[in-house]
Amino acid sequence: xxxxxxxxxxxxxxxxxxxxxxxxxxxxxxxxxxxxxxxxxxxxxxxxxxxxxxxxxxxxxxxxxxxxxxxxxxxxxxxxxxxxxxxxxxxxxxxxxxxxxxxxxxxxxxxxxxxxxxxxxxxxxxxxxxxxxxxxxxxxxxxxxxxxxxxxxxxxxxxxxxxxxxxxxxxxxxxxxxxxxxxxxxxxxxxxxxxxxxxxxxxxxxxxxxxxxxxxxxxxxxxxxxxxxxxxxxxxxxxxxxxxxxxxxxxxxxx
Numbered sequence: 135x136x137x138x139x140x141x142x143x144x145x146x147x148x149x150x151x152x153x154x155x156x157x158x159x160x161x162x163x164x165x166x167x168x169x170x171x172x173x174x175x176x177x178x179x180x181x182x183x184x185x186x187x188x189x190x191x192x193x194x195x196x197x198x199x200x201x202x203x204x205x206x207x208x209x210x211x212x213x214x215x216x217x218x219x220x221x222x223x224x225x226x227x228x229x230x231x232x233x234x235x236x237x238x239x240x241x242x243x244x245x246x247x248x249x250x251x252x253x254x255x256x257x258x259x260x261x262x263x264x265x266x267x268x269x270x271x272x273x274x275x276x277x278x279x280x281x282x283x284x285x286x287x288x289x290x291x292x293x294x295x296x297x298x299x300x301x302x303x304x305x306x307x308x309x310x311x312x313x314x315x316x317x318x319x320x321x322x323x324x325x326x327x328x329x330x331x332x333x334x335x336x337x338x339x340x341x342x343x344x345x346x347x348x349x350x351x352x353x354x355x356x357x358x359x360x361x362x363x364x365x366x367x368x369x370x371x372x373x374x375x376x377x378x379x380x381x382x383x384x385x386x387x388x389x
Contacts, residue, residue, distance in 0.1 A: 143171065143172065143206060143211070146170075146203050146211065148204060148218070149202055149203065149218045150203040151200065152168045152200075152201055152202070152213075153168075153199070154167055154174055154198070154213075155198055156195050156198075156199060157173075157195065158195060159189045159193055159194070160189065162177065162189075163175065163176045163177040163180075163181075163189060164176045164189055164193050168201070168211065170211060172208075172210055172211060173210055174201065174211045174212075175211065175212055176193075176199075177214075180213065180214035180216055183216060201214060201215055202215075202216075202217065204218075219249055219250055220248065220249025220250065221248065221249055222250075223250075223251070224288075226250065226283055226286045226293065228283055228286070229283065230282070231280060231281070232249075232254070232282075232283060232295070233248065233278065233280050234249065234278070234279060234281065235279075236273050236274065236275050236276060236277040238275065239270055239273070239275060241258075241269070242257060242258055242269075243255055243256050243257040243261065244269045246281060248281070250293060251291065252292070252293060254281065254283070254293035255293065255294060256269075256281065256295045256296065256297055257294070259298075260284070260294075260296035260298045261273065261297050261298060262297065262298055262301065263301055263304060264304070273297075279297060280300060281296060281297050281299075281300070282295065282299040282300055283295060284296050
């Protein structure tokens, strides 16, 4: 949140940007008029990131300064000249879009300052779509880039970013269509020809006359067999009678 004009104390939130005028300097810091009913207090530790020996080395009365709200108390507004982080760890979420500056290149990727406690890392595989041999082939130090947050690990102080996620996908290569398609051959048609399977002959259908003739022949054959069997039995009896007479003739009679 940034406010350059006078705002009520109730509207002031941490990270609110204000402009003010130095009204007094002390050993511990300075008082700043930011247009509120209560004074702004600027501690010496909040003048710059490097240590400061004397406030007068950086500030003087009547000087216009740009400051940010750290917190609001009942009797004062605590200020800082150190631009606050754009994102706290709790503010960053996956799929969130951020902008930043490339601050370092490594063989495995690039580091981008997005205004957080630590720069975000873009792995070489997330720099661009397609193969990337070296990070310098895609970006260089000082480049302003837009990225998407992939993941945030507050415990390990790690931010993973992706430039590739914001780049359009390459169109898929179109498959040329054939002018004509050959009809698919059935599996049976694709099998190699071999010897034809043997076909059982079909018995011819007999006519009524042929059936009657065949039946007459069967009856005749049956009758013939019966007659032959009768004659055989008669012959057998005749032979048995002859044998009996012969045996009787040979038996001696008593005198």
